[in-house]
Amino acid sequence: MRVPFLDLKRIDEELKNALKLRFADMLEEGIFSGGEEVTFLESQISSYLKSTYSIACANGTDALELALRAIGIGYGDEVIVPAMTWVSTAEVVILARAKPVFWDTDEDGLLAADWEKAITAKTKAIIPVHLYGKMVDMGKLMTIAKQYNLHVIEDGAQSFGSFQGGKAAGTFGDVGCLSFYPTKNFGALGEAGMCLTNNQELSERIKLLLNHGQEVRDKHEIVGRNSRIDTIQAGFLNVILEKFGSFQAIRKEYSKRYLLGLSGIEGLKLPKGILEEDHNAHFFVIQTSSRDELRNYLQSQGIGTAIHYPKILPEMKPFRSDGNFINANNLSQRGLSLPLNPWMQAEEIDFVIEKIQEFFKKS
Ligand SMILES: Cc1ncc(COP(=O)(O)O)c(C=O)c1O
Structure with a gap:
């Protein structure tokens, strides 16, 4: 898959x-x-x-x-x-x-x-x-x-x-x-x-x-x-606005599926409040200290992920700035966005869950 x-x-x-x-x-x-x-x-x-x-x-x-x-x-x-x-x-x-x-x-x-x-x-x-x-x-x-x-x-x-x-x-x-x-x-x-x-x-x-x-x-x-x-x-x-409600319902359903499938894995932090009304489930971002290894593993299994974002702004050339950005920095090193959109099938979500579970069992 x-x-x-x-x-x-x-x-x-x-x-x-x-x-x-x-x-x-x-x-x-x-x-x-x-x-x-x-x-x-x-x-x-x-x-x-x-x-x-x-x-x-x-x-x-x-x-x-x-x-x-x-x-x-x-x-x-x-x-x-x-x-x-x-x-x-x-x-x-x-x-x-x-x-x-x-x-x-x-x-x-x-x-x-x-x-x-x-x-x-x-x-x-x-x-x-x-x-x-x-x-x-x-x-x-x-x-x-x-x-x-x-x-x-x-x-x-x-x-x-x-x-x-x-x-x-x-x-x-x-x-x-x-x-x-x-x-x-x-x-x-x-x-x-x-x-x-x-x-x-x-x-x-x-x-x-x-x-x-x-x-x-x-x-x-x-x-x-x-x-x-x-x-x-x-x-x-x-035209797209007419389908927005049904698309959001799928995002929430798949988020729930991810939460159920990925809960209890040691060393894996799941997104907070993603099923609440003040979260539109735009991105499903998990956090782990072995983010890059997990990303590579998922890639080798045919699963695409994304990083939002790999570098914090105060560390970028045009915005260079000193300060204490420990949480933002951690997130940039640990955050990984999983596939989540209304054009996916439930089996694909299950496949992603299975491969993440497999990765943490191995490591
Ligand atoms: C947090 C945030 N701010 C601003 C923008 C800018 O939007 P646009 O790409 O439409 O210019 C984006 C989108 O990429 C974003 O994610």
Whole structure:
């Protein structure tokens, strides 16, 4: 048996056909930027996530950068960022000419609870990342942020469909940023992203920024850029959204299967809270000190895995920074993402479980 980490060719035939039909319709319609597919996507997501304003854009990185610029983060400002995340989270802070201040995570990769210690007189904002789909405790984070008058930009690139106390990831802070990169649990067939906000002023500014600062055609109010979503991607996302609930149910079912099959193995840490509503099961990340050996073994058995991420940001050349990042570092050395997606068969999950059990019996 060969189990790829993720093979998007496997998208089911029913969905493929629905996407082809929508593509044919869009081709006939001849609208490839803006239009009804985009406004429909924004309204669908607003009602699903209960976000007053949902503004589609070109990708998740842009969503974060637009959020920082709309809020007015700039030169001389500090922004607190977790040490373990995808590079975009810190990249955008530097693009906005501000300084990322890295803080350690907890054992599971979420911003450590003592992040308050990173606050200085220059701190203007914090970007909590709902890593792997598991939400940071937003009640606690918002209380501290309010106390210090900090802006909160949620990096919800991996947490579409996670809710805390019924409130969606991305709707707690000033702006929530989503990515619809193809490998995400709600992914397009190309690049796309979105900003969520309940603040009308911010929503208007984001809309201006992503469309060359134009209020209406040829009326440029501020210096913006082009970060519009492709109509085609919005159209595909509208089709995929119809199946999102059933895809999530499969992710949860397979997560449960992994948890049952892998529990009780000494030296193997399983993801915390993956069956809860504040985890969308985007990634199933296990941790072990023999991560690389396990990964090689699984590879030799035809099983693909991934590492999210092998190096923490403060150790990368463009972001080099001193500090105590022990948990984030441990995770980068020990974390391994197992295959988990709606196009897998239950037998494949069982095969992965069997091979992991075999590895730990041998070692
Ligand atoms: C945590 C995190 N932040 C930001 C991004 C950026 O999203 P995109 O790839 O759509 O630019 C991603 C996705 O790759 C991500 O995982």
